[in-house]
Amino acid sequence: MSIRLAIVGLGKIARDQHLGAIAATDGIELTAVASRHAGLDGVASFHDISELLASNVAVDAVSLCTPPQGRFEQAKAALDAGKHVMLEKPPGATISEVHALEASARKKGLTLFSTWHSREAAAVEPARKLLATRTIRSVRVEWKEDVRHWHPGQAWIWEPGGLGVFDPGINALSIVTRIMPESFHLVGSDLFFPENRAAPIAANLSFETAGGLPLSAEFDWRQTGPQTWDIRIETDEGPMVLTHGGSRLSVDGEERIVEEDREYRNLYAHFVRLVTEGRSDADFSPLVHVADAFMLGRRHTVETFED
Ligand SMILES: NC(=O)c1ccc[n+]([C@@H]2O[C@H](COP(=O)([O-])OP(=O)(O)OC[C@H]3O[C@@H](n4cnc5c(N)ncnc54)[C@H](OP(=O)(O)O)[C@@H]3O)[C@@H](O)[C@H]2O)c1
Numbered sequence: 001m002s003i004r005l006a007i008v009g010l011g012k013i014a015r016d017q018h019l020g021a022i023a024a025t026d027g028i029e030l031t032a033v034a035s036r037h038a039g040l041d042g043v044a045s046f047h048d049i050s051e052l053l054a055s056n057v058a059v060d061a062v063s064l065c066t067p068p069q070g071r072f073e074q075a076k077a078a079l080d081a082g083k084h085v086m087l088e089k090p091p092g093a094t095i096s097e098v099h100a101l102e103a104s105a106r107k108k109g110l111t112l113f114s115t116w117h118s119r120e121a122a123a124v125e126p127a128r129k130l131l132a133t134r135t136i137r138s139v140r141v142e143w144k145e146d147v148r149h150w151h152p153g154q155a156w157i158w159e160p161g162g163l164g165v166f167d168p169g170i171n172a173l174s175i176v177t178r179i180m181p182e183s184f185h186l187v188g189s190d191l192f193f194p195e196n197r198a199a200p201i202a203a204n205l206s207f208e209t210a211g212g213l214p215l216s217a218e219f220d221w222r223q224t225g226p227q228t229w230d231i232r233i234e235t236d237e238g239p240m241v242l243t244h245g246g247s248r249l250s251v252d253g254e255e256r257i258v259e260e261d262r263e264y265r266n267l268y269a270h271f272v273r274l275v276t277e278g279r280s281d282a283d284f285s286p287l288v289h290v291a292d293a294f295m296l297g298r299r300h301t302v303e304t305f306e307d
Helices: 012-023 049-054 071-080 095-108 124-131 166-179 263-277 285-295
Strands: 003-008 028-034 044-046 061-064 084-087 112-114 136-144 184-194 202-209 214-220 228-235 238-243 248-251 254-258 297-302
Touching: 003 012, 003 049, 003 263, 012 028, 012 263, 028 049, 028 263, 044 049, 049 071, 061 071, 061 263, 071 084, 071 095, 084 095, 084 263, 095 112, 095 285, 112 263, 124 166, 124 228, 124 238, 124 248, 136 166, 166 214, 166 228, 166 285, 184 285, 202 285, 285 297
Parallel strands: 003 028, 003 061, 028 044, 061 084, 084 112, 136 214, 184 297
Antiparallel strands: 136 228, 184 202, 202 214, 228 238, 238 248, 248 254
């Protein structure tokens, strides 16, 4: 039988990606939506998750597409009601809350899937496999985009827990944590806060791998014109460059992978497998690096930001 799914938070990403991916995935169907200002024709629609869970509409799982602040209460309510849970990235607003969710899902025998859509980009697995055969010298991440284009009017993203420029930056960290053959940890962090905002608009980070190699990341939301979502890896054997958010890979100067976008279809196919097999997938390492960046961050105040 298909998994009966409810989407919570019918906003930009739910409409841009989740609805189409669910429709294209076997073994799962959209049964309900819980969103304060939106509903869908032909699908049971509720104001919020409490109303949904109190109704007689049967769902097996919920996919949370709300902002990270407040996600914990929604996920906890779903798990307490015996539902499997899929979390948009970032999985939550704090490290301790996501560990609490993982423990709760384990105790109840439910699936918790903490998604990282960028890990599903076409070039990520090929890059991981190739990197495992090479000797790395350094890694440099540049993730620079125009916040006004990608996040117009999203007030939550500038509030505590909204992560500011780490909202896209965590996508880069989700790729790097996936493809690197060894762990790495933060050694320096400069954070640039607009004077009227509670979240950074840019960040420069330095990491070191367990073996002592340098890894740097520049995140910036002030880039207009062409956008940059690149990861450059120097290896003894030649350079490897992931571009376009992990969907393209060039190896030693030659373009290798250009494929269609399947990120969210892959996520839902994986969720169906996890539920069917009674497993969870909850790797919080990208969020841990972001928390470290705030913990070790030197704060710089920059000009006011208005939408
Ligand atoms: N936008 C992207 O391109 C993108 C890409 C990948 C992942 N994501 C992730 O997906 C999550 C949602 O992002 P989004 O871009 O879809 O955000 P969004 O457009 O603001 O949509 C989130 C929806 O959640 C609901 N919501 C519930 N409580 C809310 C609150 N306190 N404040 C604001 N909205 C609330 C809102 O619907 P109601 O008002 O109807 O309840 C809202 O439409 C974030 O974690 C983000 O990092 C976004």
